[in-house]
Amino acid sequence: xxxxxxxxxxxxxxxxxxxxxxxxxxxxxxxxxxxxxxxxxxxxxxxxxxxxxxxxxxxxxxxxxxxxxxxxxxxxxxxxxxxxxxxxxxxxxxxxxxxxxxxxxxxxxxxxxxxxxxxxxxxxxxxxxxxxxxxxxxxxxxxxxxxxxxxxxxxxxxxxxxxxxxxxxxxxxxxxxxxxxxxxxxxxxxxxxxxxxxxxxxxxxxxxxxxxxxxxxxxxxxxxxxxxxxxxxxxxxxxxxxxxxxxxxxxxxxxxxxxxxxxxxxxxxxxxxxxxxxxxxxxxxxxxxxxxxxxxxxxxxxxxxxxxxxxxxxxxxxxxxxxxxxxxxxxxxxxxxxxxxxxxxxxxxxxxxxxxxxxxxxxxxxxxxxxxxxxxxxxxxxxxxxxxxxxxxxxxxxxxxxxxxxxxxxxxxxxxxxxxxxxxxxxxxxxxxxxxxxxxxxxxxxxxxxx
Amino acid sequence: xxxxxxxxxxxxxxxxxxxxxxxxxxxxxxxxxxxxxxxxxxxxxxxxxxxxxxxxxxxxxxxxxxxxxxxxxxxxxxxxxxxxxxxxxxxxxxxxxxxxxxxxxxxxxxxxxxxxxxxxxxxxxxxxxxxxxxxxxxxxxxxxxxxxxxxxxxxxxxxxxxxxxxxxxxxxxxxxxxxxxxxxxxxxxxxxxxxxxxxxxxxxxxxxxxxxxxxxxxxxxxxxxxxxxxxxxxxxxxxxxxxxxxxxxxxxxxxxxxxxxxxxxxxxxxxxxxxxxxxxxxxxxxxxxxxxxxxxxxxxxxxxxxxxxxxxxxxxxxxxxxxxxxxxxxxxxxxxxxxxxxxxxxxxxxxxxxxxxxxxxxxxxxxxxxxxxxxxxxxxxxxxxxxxxxxxxxxxx
Numbered sequence: 092x093x094x095x096x097x098x099x100x101x102x103x104x105x106x107x108x109x110x111x112x113x114x115x116x117x118x119x120x121x122x123x124x125x126x127x128x129x130x131x132x133x134x135x136x137x138x139x140x141x142x143x144x145x146x147x148x149x150x151x152x153x154x155x156x157x158x159x160x161x162x163x164x165x166x167x168x169x170x171x172x173x174x175x176x177x178x179x180x181x182x183x184x185x186x187x188x189x190x191x192x193x194x195x196x197x198x199x200x201x202x203x204x205x206x207x208x209x210x211x212x213x214x215x216x217x218x219x220x221x222x223x224x225x226x227x228x229x230x231x232x233x234x235x236x237x238x239x240x241x242x243x244x245x246x247x248x249x250x251x252x253x254x255x256x257x258x259x260x261x262x263x264x265x266x267x268x269x270x271x272x273x274x275x276x277x278x279x280x281x282x283x284x285x286x287x288x289x290x291x292x293x294x295x296x297x298x299x300x301x302x303x304x305x306x307x308x309x310x311x312x313x314x315x316x317x318x319x320x321x322x323x324x325x326x327x328x329x330x331x332x333x334x335x336x337x338x339x340x341x342x343x344x345x346x347x348x349x350x351x352x353x354x355x356x357x358x359x360x361x362x363x364x365x366x367x368x369x370x371x372x373x374x375x376x377x378x379x380x381x382x383x384x385x386x387x388x389x390x391x392x393x394x395x396x397x398x399x400x401x402x403x404x405x406x407x408x409x410x411x412x413x414x415x416x417x418x419x420x421x422x423x424x425x426x427x428x429x430x431x432x433x434x435x436x437x438x439x440x441x442x443x444x445x446x447x448x449x450x451x452x453x454x455x456x457x458x459x460x461x462x463x464x465x466x467x468x469x470x471x472x473x474x475x476x477x478x479x480x481x482x483x484x485x486x487x488x489x490x491x492x493x494x495x496x497x498x499x500x501x502x503x504x505x506x507x508x509x510x511x512x513x514x515x516x517x518x519x520x521x522x523x524x525x526x527x528x529x530x531x532x533x534x535x536x537x538x539x540x541x542x
Numbered sequence: 543x544x545x546x547x548x549x550x551x552x553x554x555x556x557x558x559x560x561x562x563x564x565x566x567x568x569x570x571x572x573x574x575x576x577x578x579x580x581x582x583x584x585x586x587x588x589x590x591x592x593x594x595x596x597x598x599x600x601x602x603x604x605x606x607x608x609x610x611x612x613x614x615x616x617x618x619x620x621x622x623x624x625x626x627x628x629x630x631x632x633x634x635x636x637x638x639x640x641x642x643x644x645x646x647x648x649x650x651x652x653x654x655x656x657x658x659x660x661x662x663x664x665x666x667x668x669x670x671x672x673x674x675x676x677x678x679x680x681x682x683x684x685x686x687x688x689x690x691x692x693x694x695x696x697x698x699x700x701x702x703x704x705x706x707x708x709x710x711x712x713x714x715x716x717x718x719x720x721x722x723x724x725x726x727x728x729x730x731x732x733x734x735x736x737x738x739x740x741x742x743x744x745x746x747x748x749x750x751x752x753x754x755x756x757x758x759x760x761x762x763x764x765x766x767x768x769x770x771x772x773x774x775x776x777x778x779x780x781x782x783x784x785x786x787x788x789x790x791x792x793x794x795x796x797x798x799x800x801x802x803x804x805x806x807x808x809x810x811x812x813x814x815x816x817x818x819x820x821x822x823x824x825x826x827x828x829x830x831x832x833x834x835x836x837x838x839x840x841x842x843x844x845x846x847x848x849x850x851x852x853x854x855x856x857x858x859x860x861x862x863x864x865x866x867x868x869x870x871x872x873x874x875x876x877x878x879x880x881x882x883x884x885x886x887x888x889x890x891x892x893x894x895x896x897x898x899x900x901x902x903x904x905x906x907x908x909x910x911x912x913x914x915x916x917x918x919x920x921x922x923x924x925x926x927x928x929x930x931x932x933x934x935x936x937x938x939x
Contacts, residue, residue, distance in 0.1 A: 130874060131873060131876075132866070135875070135876065136876055136879065138883070140599075141593065141596070162869050168847075169847060170847075176866055177866060405616065406620050418593070423632055424630075426616070427587075427624075430587060430615060430616040433616075434611075436586055437590065437591035437875050438590075438593070441591060
């Protein structure tokens, strides 16, 4: 598999294409793109049969090792690749380490190992164990092992360690890759870690950028995954993204992982990031919501998102998003989905997933279109307006005012609606204090960051 | 299609020469149903995680929904506004709804049955007492709009020995049927089926059936079975009751869904079945096969790269191995969807095999092959041997 982009301008949005895919020579996939997020190898709720009803274009599925680790024994004896094993033969597979949809528990490090919190408990991975898994999975594309356990509040000691570990892992994994016949044609993505410390990021990138066999880079270590990533703002990550994009070698695929909101995604695309994932659709579905933001100035604005738990949809027999061509919107109503969600029937999440993924894929299509037309800033403005308005609406619905760190902590204890609480903390208390409070509360913060 | 004045046309296409089994076609307002038929249960207006498209692809012609659940959520008002359950859930095939009475008695501890109806404590309101009358049940079922609707019946557990109480339930069920028929607002597009009661007493079953067949209805159900009685008792009552019902009308045996039970009851002349078993067992990680079931949680499947059943053509068997399913069952909802598809495909295939073997006059052979697959040591349970003997199939041959 090859990545080709004609754009030579740095820190600018770019169109590219992935092609010459093993066994699928006629296939090509355009970037920027979102890989389909999976858990245990399947898109949450979506079977192969439903996938075929809903998805016509070729896609990449993102397979986190943390939720597929249990397949290793079977995969060692299985003839096919991981995408075949999980019933998605027609998809390109991309194996990643952690699950972007779930909070990755921080800490618990051991020298030369990355802790993996699987369903059956903690598993320690080193380069060899990881590469054993990769070789048994036979993916089309994979991320090399990395220590991405850093976030905005990480202490320098942890950041330094993360970079040391990552460089060590990458070197070891590349050695294995070089000698592996199975992985000969696999597309290799190297992680760049270093938290929010630019010096560390640069050290990691300098160390890895000239290595052979690397086809792209993952900007890892920006967060610990899970729903909170939605509320990381671009301002917070901008410097790190800039640095990597400026210094990365030409023609390498650039990716980030996590539940980023569409506004932040557009901003990252504007810096030249090529690959994202649909874990955002998963967390939106988990809160029983449907994405309804408009990507077209002339269309009717429906609002950023609707929550199908709200009573007002009980007798609303319109589709989630009038005009949307997804299976959910063409066949089912808000009222029906409200009912399914209210009685906790699985079909509710399934219908929401179909819509949310469809909407998100349309969004990426629109991004590519806007890059070609040079209108990405307008799209950004349109989506940002809707996103901000929706956040304000939620804010107004909440009376509680938070002024200091203690109250932020209090709020943390009331984690009935995590994203809402995070949002309030961010807006009212300021990002830095809140992140510190949150992380201290979780026992993550060891000492203040002096980078 | 059934015509406007006649919402159910039942035609017997072929009959087994040895047993009482028959193949029929039932035309209902929402389409044709091939009998004998198994109706999967979609309790709350959805068949456990499956899209209507998937049901159609599986060849499902009719599904069952529960009036009690739908009456609680989304409730009759919403269903009325939606234009009935078919439109609400996007299902164009046929539907059957139960009366809600069974759930009242089984789910609610405090239910009390009086001549007026079933009195129970509402789950919705401030525990106020609510009465479900025959009229009320039919009104909700009229709103739901299923092709076949069930009368409210007075169900007594088969394990209850109080004959006086059972006799009362038989008479009350007939009185309630008359109230249901009187309250029925859409006789041109919905069919009410009466329910034969009488638990394990043949004389009471006879009494019940004789009362009910005098009413002008299009089909009949046998109720109050599959509730904890022995298989011997169960099969004996089915064998006794089925011929009490008119031959030219469909007979529905409520709550039966195990493959062996279905086959035996088909041999006794039953045309319709329903059960939560295939979909419920899927959620626990069990896949149905002709010789029993696989519990995919078991370690032995960890490296088993076969499909659940190589003879099954469902989308699960075409795309997934036992090893993968083993890795995700009871962990990810998608596993439940995959097994539900397979288990419904299994029931569909079973019913199709039954129909074809009857049509081709080889039903007794089919039954023998099936039973020998299930009991390869030939250690048939007594009830199976006895039940089959009663319909002229001798397993010893």
